[in-house]
Amino acid sequence: MERFFFLALGLVPGVSLVIYLFYKMAPGLMIRESRKQFDMEETLQQLQNSIFLMIVFVALISFPLLMSCGLSGNKNESNKSLKTVELIDKHPGEIMYKRHCLACHQRDASGIPGMYPPLANNKVISGDKVELIGIVLNGMSGEIEVNGEVYNGIMASYRNLPDKEIADVLNYLRSGFGNSADSVTPEDVKGLR
Helix, strand or coil: CHHHHHHHHHHHHHHHHHHHHHHHHHHHHHHHHHHCCCCHHHHHHHHHHHHHHHHHHHHHHHHHHHHHCCCCCCHHHHHHHHHHHHHHHCCHHHHHHHHHCHHHHCCCCCCECCCECCCCCCHHHHCCHHHHHHHHHHCEEEEEEECCEEEEEEECCCCCCCHHHHHHHHHHHHCCCCCCCCCCCHHHHHHCC
16 A cells, blocks of 8 residues: 555656646747747757756656655565565465455455355354355355344355365365364365366
8 A cells, every 4th residue: 555655646746747848848849840940048948947857757756666666674675574474374275265255254254244144153164064065166045044143145156166276265264263174175075066
């Protein structure tokens, strides 16, 4: 988010300057061209002004761009190493969860009341893996009751995903969010297709 802020901070004055230069110089050049008269001193003065304005433009653009590229100090170096460690330590199913499940079931797997059930502390997630795999492969619609609440949403089929990705996301759910169950293998998923 910071990068976009610094980029916008530099681009707004820069674009304004280019527009200003175009509207300031273009009419003068057209008038001189039409009269075929050239005043050398006036042309040099405008050229000097243009060069000065371009230097200001480059300065305005350079600082925010350098800030947005991470050249502001050691802070970003430590962030890069932390991000690398986070990627190594993440569960392979977490990426799939974020890509396919997060929009409906939310970051903390709490779901959306009345529409999408929570996946946290869920008996179906911790229960029979055959039933769970079937839901992911075939989708689900209609009213269901989870933890005493009724939900009525539509879950798409994820039959298009590879067996390993389905197993990864199910294992991510079955080993976290208050759930605990045995692992799902890609072979389990393949056997139910």
